[in-house]
Amino acid sequence: MCGICGVRSPSAAPDAALVQRMMAALHHRGPDACGWFRDDQVALGHTRLAIVDVEGGAQPMSDEDEQVWVTFNGEIFNHVELAAQLRDRGRRLRTRSDTEVIVQAWKEWGTECFERFNGQWALAIWDRRTGELVLSRDRFGVRPLFYASVGERLLFASEVKAIFADPQVRRAFDPTGLDQAMTLWSPVAPRTVFDGVRQVPPGTYLVVRGGAAHEHRYWEPTFPEHGQASRQDVRAHAQELRERIVRATRLRFERSDVPVGAYLSGGLDSAVTAAAITAYTDAELHTFSLRFADVEFDEGRYQRMMSDRLATTHREVVVTEREIADVFPDVVWHAENVLLRTAPAPMLLLSRLVRESGYKVVVTGEGSDEVLAGYDIFREARLREQWARDPDAVDRVRAVEQLYPWMRRSPALAPAFAARFFGKDLDVNDLAMSHRPRWGATSALTSMLTAEARFGVDGAADAAVLARMPAQAAGWDPLSRAQWLEMATLLPGYILASQGDRMLMANSVEGRFPFLDADVAAFAGALPADQLIRGMDEKHLLKRAFADLVPPQIIARPKQPYRAPDAASFFSHGAPPWLEEALSPEAVKAAGVFQPVVVERLLAKCRKTLGRGMSNTDNMRLVAVVSVQLLHQLFIDGGRHLPAAPASPMAVFDRMTPTKEP
Template sequence: MCGIAGVLSFDNTPEIDMIRRMLSRLSHRGPDGSGIYRDAHVALGQTRLAIVDVVGGTQPMSNEDGSVWITFNGEIFNHVELRSELAALGHRFRSHSDTEVIVHAWEQWQEGCFARFNGQWALAIWERDRQRLILSRDRLGVRPLYLFRDRGRIVFASEVKAIFADPGVPRSFDRVGLAETMTFWSTIAPRTVFVGIEQLPPGHLAVITRESYDVRAFWRPEFPPLGQEEQQDLERNADDVRERLIEAVRLRFLRSDVPVAAYLSGGIDSAVIAAVISRYTDVPLHTFSLRFSDVDFDEGPFQRRMAERLGTEHHEVTVCAGDIGAAFPEVVRHAETPLLRAAPAPMLLLSALAREHGYKVVVTGEGADEVFAGYDIFREGRLREFVARDPDSAVRASALDLLYPWMARAPGQAPAFAREFFGRNLSADDPAMSHRPRWDSTASLLALTTPHADWPTDVTGGLVAAMPAQNSAWDPLSRAQWLEMTTLLPGYILASQGDRMLMANSVEGRFPFLDRDVVDLANRLPSRHKLLGMDEKHVLKRAFWDLLPESILTRPKQPYRSPDASAFFGNESAPWVDEVMAPDEVAAAGIFEPAAAASLMRKCRRKGGARMGNTDNMRTLAMISTQLVYRQFILGDGSSGAAQPLAEPLTVIDRAAHS
C-alpha cells in the first residue's frame, strides 16, 4: 500500500520540486521509501508501504525498455496466477511484486487487464511513446484517486492535500458536493467538496492524451432480473459463499511478505474472517478490537468471547468521549471532507494500536453489510415495501414499529411517529424508495445553510437517473444494494472510516467481503437468501454456522457507533471547538447561518452533548467538521504545518533531458 502522485503537462516539463512537495504530504501512506520518475511531460511519484516484495518492489516501475511506467497504490491479490499466465505468453519478470504484473498485464491486454484483477488499487500508467496517461481505480473504490485538470495539465494524487501542494490549484468549497454530503453522507464520484477537484469513480479508468480526457467504466454493480437468479438452492449457495470467502481470506491473509492481523468488532462479519484464518491457516493470529468506556457503545464481551474461542493474541484500545474530541481535528485532516458522525475517530485510534504492535496490514469485515444485505436500511426497505402494497392497512403499518431496536430512541417507542415518518414516499415506481427516509432526514441539514445561488435544490435526482436502465427488473433489495454500493460504501465506509483512518497510521486494510468473486456471487443470489424475512445476511450465517458461537451467530444486528456531540461538549470538552465555531469564522466560511450555528452550540453546551436526537447529532458534527475543513483546506492547504521529509530510500529517475 502506498501514496501516489503525479503531474502531466503536454506543454511544459513538470517541476521535480512539485512532485517532491506532493509526496511529502503523503508520507504517512508510505514510510518505507519513495520514488520519482520524470520525463519531458510527466512526473510520477510514490511513497511506499512495503508489503509485497519488500526488496524488489520499488516504484515507479517500468517494463523492460522503459516505454511503460507505473505508480501504484494497492494490492492485486491474484498476481501469482496472472504472473504464470503472462510468463506463458512470453513476458519476463525482474521482481516478485504485483506492480510489475500490472505493467505486463497492461502490455498484454491493455484496458482489459482491469477486469482480470482481483484486488484493490488506484494507479497511473504512462505510455511514454504513445504519450498517454491511464488512471484506474478498483471496482468498489477501496483506494482513493483524486485529480485536478486545467488547460492541458493534470495533477493527481491519493489525497487532496497532495494536490493542494500545487499553489496554482484553487481552494474553495463546491456547494453541490457539500449538498451531496449532507444528503448521502458523502459526495458521489466524480464530485468532491472542493471546486475543481475530482475523484475517479470506482470501477472506472481514464485515458488522457493531449487531445482528450476519456473516462469509462470497466465494472458496475449488476443484479439479475427478479426470478432469473442462476441458483435457487439455499444450501448450495451457502456452500459456494463459504468456498469463495475462504479463498478470499486466504489470499488477503497469506499473500503478504509482512505479518497480517485482524480486526475483531464483536459482530458476525469480523468473527467469520478471524474464524476462517484460525481454521484454514496455520499462522498465529493477532486480533485488535475497539472498546468504549460508555457501555452503550461497547462490544467488548462479544469481542473477547470470540478471541478466547479462537485462541488469538488479543489487543484492545478503550476510547472515551474525550479521546474522540481530542483526535477529531486530525481525523478531519485525513478524511478531507465534512463528517456527519464522529465514528471515524475511534478507527484512527484502533489503527494506531495495530501499528504500535508492528502490524502494517489488517483484514477486516467491511463490505459484508453491503454485499449480503446486513444493514437496517435494507430491513427498513423490506418493511416499507410490505406497507406500500396496502398503505391503509393498520396491521401492515404496525410492522414499522420493529425498526432499529438497538437505538436508545427506537421508532418502536413512538409508534405513531414511526408510521408517519417511514410511511412517507411509498411509491413502488421509485427505484430509491428504500433510501428516501435516510436522505430526507439527512438533507434537513441544508435548512441551516446560508442562501447561495450555487446550492442545488435536490441532489437525489441525478443519482437516481444514473441507476442502470435494467434496475426496473431487479428485486427492490437489489436496487437498495446498488444505492448503498454507490453512495455510503465508497464515500464513507471505505474512505472516511476506512482507508483514511488506516493509512493515517501507515496500515493497509484488506477486505475479504469485497473480493471480486465474492461480490459477483453475492450479487447473483436471490434476495431472499440474503435477507430472509427480517433475518439479514442469512446465507452468510448459514455458510459459517459451525465456526461461530451461538451468542454471536444469533446476536441482533448492532451497527458500529460511537459518541457524537458528547465527544465535544461533555466532561472532557474539546477546547478548539469554540475557535472553529466562533460566529465570525462561521460567517467567513459562508456555509452555515451563524445564528443557527450559535443556537445549536448553545443547546450542545447546555446538554453537554448528551441525550441529543439523531438530527441534532448530525447537525453538530456537520457544522464542526465543515468548519474544520474550511480552516484546514480553504484557509490552509491541508498540510499539517511542518514539512515532512521524503522517506528513505529515495529513488529519482530523471529522463526529462533525454525525452
C-alpha cells in the same frame, strides 16, 4: 499500500519540486521508501508501504524498455495467477511484485487488464508509446484517487492535500459537493467537497490525452432481473458462499511478506473472516478491537468471546469521549470530507494500536453489509415495499417494532410515529424508494446553509446518484436496487474512505476486505433476495454458511451498527480548546457555509445538554458543522504546513537530466 501522485503537462516538463512536495504530503501512506519518475511530459511520484516483494517492488516501476511506467497504490491479490498467465504468453517478469504484473498486463491486454485484476487499487500508467496517461480505480473504490486541472496541466494523487501542494490549485468548497455530502453522507463521484477537485469513480479508468480526461467504466454492480436469480436451494448457496469467502480471506491473509492481523468488532462479519483464518490456515492470528468507555457503544463482550474461541493474541483500545474530541482535527485532516458522525475518530485510534503493535496489514469485515444485505435500511426497505403493495396493511406498528432492537432511542418507543415516517414516499416505481427516509432526514442539515452556499444548488442530490444507475435497474428486485444505491454512496464515500482507508493509512496500515473480493461480490449479486434477508433476518445466508465457526450468541444477536458518541464527545467534559476557535461566529462567517446565528443556537443547545440526549438530526448537524469548519481551517484558509520533501529513502528516475539514481 502506498501513496501515488503525478502531473501531466503536455507542453512543458513537470516541475520536479512540485512532485516532491506532493510526495511529502503522502508520507503517512508510505513511510518505507519513495521514488519519482519524470520525462518531458509526465512526472510520477510514489510513497511506499512495503508489503509484497519488499526488496523488489520499488516504484515507480517500468517495463524493460522504460516505455511503460506505473505508480500504484493497493494490492492485486491474484497477481500470482496473472504472472503465470503472462509468462505463458512470453512476458518476462523480473520481480515477484504485483506492480510488475500491472505493467506487463497492460502491455498484454491494455485496458482489459482491469477486468482481470482481483484486488484493491488506485494506479496511474504512463504509456510513452501512445502518449496516454491512464488512471484506474478498483471496483468498489477501496483506494482513493483524485485529480484536478490547472490550465493544460492535470494533477492526480491519492489524497487531496497532495494536489493542494500546487499553489496554483484553487482552494474553495464546491456547493454541490457539500449539498450531496449533507444529503447522501458523501459526494457522488466524480464530485468532491472541493471546487475543481474530482475523484475517479469506482470501477472506472480515465484516459488522459493532452489536457482532456475521458472516463470509461469497466465494472459496476449488477443484479439479475426480478425473479431470475439463481434458484439453488439455501444449503447449496450457503456452501458456495462459504467456499468463496474462505478463499478470499486466505488470499488476503497469506499473500503478504509482512505479518497480517485482523479486526474483531464483536459483530458477525469480522467474526467470519477471523474464523476463516484460524480454521483454514496454520498461522497464529493477532486480533485488534475497538471498545468504548460508554457502555452504550461498547461491544467488548462479543469481541472477547470470539477471541477466546479462536485463541487469538488479542489487543484492544478503550476510547473515551474526550479522546474522540482531541483527535477529531486529525480525523478531518485525513478524511478530507464532510463528516456526519464521529465514528471515524475511534477507527484512527484503533489503527494506531495496530501500528504500535508492529503490524502493517489487517483483514476486516467491511463490505459484507452491502453485498449480503446486512444494513437496517434493507430491512426497512423490505417493510416499505410490502406496505407499498398493500396500502391497507394493518400491522405496520407491529412491524416497526422489529426494527432497531439495539437502539436506546428506538422507533419502537413511538411505533405509530415511526410507521407514519417509514410509510411516506411509498412508490414502487421510484428506484430510490429504499433510501428516501434516510436522504430526507439527512437533508435537513442543508437548512443551515447560507444563501451563498446554496446558490446554484437545486437540492436534488439524489439526481446525481440516479443518473449513474444502470437502465436495467428498473427490472431488479427492490432489494438489489437498495444494495446498488448503498454501493454507490455510503460504501465508497464514507465506509471505505472516511471511516476506512483514511483512518487506516493515517497510521500507515493497510486494510484488506474479503467481502469485496470480485468473486464473492459476483456470487452474492446473483443470489435471491429472500435468501439474503429471510423474513426480517438480515444476512441469513452468511449466518447459515458459518454457523459452525461463529458462536451462536454472535449469530443470533441483533445487528448493531458501529457507532460512537457524537455531540457528547465535544461537550460532556468541557469543549476542547480548538473547538471554540473553529466554531466562533467569525470563523463560521469566514467559511461562508453555515448561517452563524443557526450554528450559535445549536451550540447553545449542546452546551446546555452537554451534548447528551440530543436527536439524531442535531447530532449530525453538530458533527457536520465541526467538520466543515475544520476543513475550511485546514485546507482552504491557509492549510496545514507540509514538509518540502519526502522524509524517506528516495529513488530518482529523471529523464530530464543525465543522472539516474536507482
